[in-house]
Amino acid sequence: MAKHSFSPYELQTVEDHIIEHFGSISRTIPVKESENLNLRIYVIEPTKEKDFYTIVTCGMGAYKMELPDDFKDTDLDRIELLMYLSPAWNMDLALSKPTGLITGGTVTPIFGSMYDEWNYPVKILKNLAQAPVNNDSYFVMGNIMDDEEPLSPSTNDTGGILISPAYISEEGCVCTLPDGEKVRFLQVMPIQTYEIDRAADLDQSLIFHRMIFHNFIVYPDRYLYDYEDIFDEGLAYLIPLYKYNLVQQTGELAAFNHMAVLLRWLIENDLVNDNFTAKYPDEINTVKTAPDSIDLRLFIADKLIGALRCEILKEDAVDFIQSYCFNDIEGGVKGEYYDALEDYAVEYFEENNIDTDEMCDLEFLFMKYTENYYQDLAKILDELYEEWSEEQE
Numbered sequence: 264m265a266k267h268s269f270s271p272y273e274l275q276t277v278e279d280h281i282i283e284h285f286g287s288i289s290r291t292i293p294v295k296e297s298e299n300l301n302l303r304i305y306v307i308e309p310t311k312e313k314d315f316y317t318i319v320t321c322g323m324g325a326y327k328m329e330l331p332d333d334f335k336d337t338d339l340d341r342i343e344l345l346m347y348l349s350p351a352w353n354m355d356l357a358l359s360k361p362t363g364l365i366t367g368g369t370v371t372p373i374f375g376s377m378y379d380e381w382n383y384p385v386k387i388l389k390n391l392a393q394a395p396v397n398n399d400s401y402f403v404m405g406n407i408m409d410d411e412e413p414l415s416p417s418t419n420d421t422g423g424i425l426i427s428p429a430y431i432s433e434e435g436c437v438c439t440l441p442d443g444e445k446v447r448f449l450q451v452m453p454i455q456t457y458e459i460d461r462a463a464d465l466d467q468s469l470i471f472h473r474m475i476f477h478n479f480i481v482y483p484d485r486y487l488y489d490y491e492d493i494f495d496e497g498l499a500y501l502i503p504l505y506k507y508n509l510v511q512q513t514g515e516l517a518a519f520n521h522m523a524v525l526l527r528w529l530i531e532n533d534l535v536n537d538n539f540t541a542k543y544p545d546e547i548n549t550v551k552t553a554p555d556s557i558d559l560r561l562f563i564a565d566k567l568i569g570a571l572r573c574e575i576l577k578e579d580a581v582d583f584i585q586s587y588c589f590n591d592i593e594g595g596v597k598g599e600y601y602d603a604l605e606d607y608a609v610e611y612f613e614e615n616n617i618d619t620d621e622m623c624d625l626e627f628l629f630m631k632y633t634e635n636y637y638q639d640l641a642k643i644l645d646e647l648y649e650e651w652s653e654e655q656e
Contacts, residue, residue, distance in 0.1 A: 265297065265298065266396075267301070267325040267326040267396060269321075269325045273441060277438055277446060280435075281305060285435070286310060288305045289307065290306040291305055292305075292385070299397060300392065301325065302320060302323060303322055304320055304385060305319050309350040313430060315347045315480045316347065317348075318348065319343060319344070320392045323392040323395075324341040327341055328341070331401075339404070341446040342402060342448070342449050343449075344388050344392055344448075344451050345388075345428060345449075345450055346452075347430075347450070347481065351482075352483065356381040358382075391451065402449070404426065405424070406425045407423070419456075420455050421455055423451045423452055424454050425451060427449065428449070428450040435448075436448050450479070494588060495522050495570065495588070497519045497522060497563065497564060498518070504517065504518060507625070509622070509625065516560045516561070517629070518628065521604050522571055523559035523560045524637050524640045525571065527550055529576070529580070530551065531550065531551060532648070534577055534580040535576060538574075555634065585598075588600040588601075600643065603643045605626065608630050
């Protein structure tokens with residue numbers, strides 16, 4: 264029998280809370296390998312209002328973690344964990360055990376990689392839920408875990424961060440047990456090595472603001488990107504906005520203004536490839552027919568995970584982008600588009616007699632995202648593209 268278990272009344276309280284705030288439980292998966300906890304995982308099906316699967320532990324909160332002094336008065340020593348998965352997630356494979364052939368006492372997995380592709384979120388919850396009781400450790404919101412290797416062959420995610428659950432009210436994040444003890448629900452959001460490496464440079468507020476630009480739902484193959492393929496990313500601009508306390512003046516989406524201009528220009532000039540066009544036909548049609556009705560900054564932040572990559576370009580456009588529009592802030596390398604962008608912003612504020620002393624040499628992030636802004640920068644891109652084209656002749 265497990266050392267730590269909810270009483271029947273406590274278990275019913277937690278289940279009722281999950282049903283009320285997360286949704287109806289369609290499947291219950293006992294975690295038989297858990298020796299110290301009476302642990303199970305509940306599955307909540309996608310609905311019209313919440314178009315994603317929710318997988319959530321129940322039983323982890325029966326163990327009261329020993330928190331350090333800084334957290335003693337927070338009532339956060341009991342937690343349950345959850346993840347959100349795409350409605351396209353293969354839950355049958357995610358919840359099954361891998362099939363194998365037994366030959367001479369050796370098990371050879373069948374479709375092992377396919378199983379791993381869908382099963383790893385469930386495995387993450389099982390392992391993390393048992394970690395505090397097995398290792399006499401603790402978890403709190405903001406903790407970052409790093410396995411250093413991809414969590415499965417289908418993702419570049421190597422770890423995760425614990426955050427307050429998205430799409431849930433504050434009331435829904437905490438369940439009060441019959442004796443008054445509180446169990447907090449925390450969401451495990453997978454993240455990648457490059458995000459984990461940067462976390463040391465960010466204060467806690469920026470880590471959580473970063474989540475605005477990171478989809479809270481895990482999608483199949485969503486993160487299989489070559490990060491050396493990136494030619495610009497919004498986080499590189501978001502960091503200085505927070506570092507110099509400027510974000511209240513600019514807003515977070517300012518980090519994507521010039522990127523949205525570049526993406527729109529690429530689309531209007533038919534420089535994105537067929538794969539990108541096939542994947543986002545509605546968005547591309549809107550850009551070409553009614554650009555004022557789509558905010559490409561949000562599209563980049565959400566659908567493109569905050570970055571522009573050469574993989575979206577036609578082959579003959581890659582050289583142009585790498586020559587004129589590649590920006591590596593950390594490496595100190597940038598193309599002429601960014602020099603022109605910075606000059607344009609400085610000249611604009613000078614012509615309008617606007618004091619820029621408090622802008623920390625980031626004037627281009629203070630420009631308003633308007634149609635005039637786009638048209639002015641599009642002319643710059645037209646000139647650069649013409650220059651590049653002449654060089655190819």
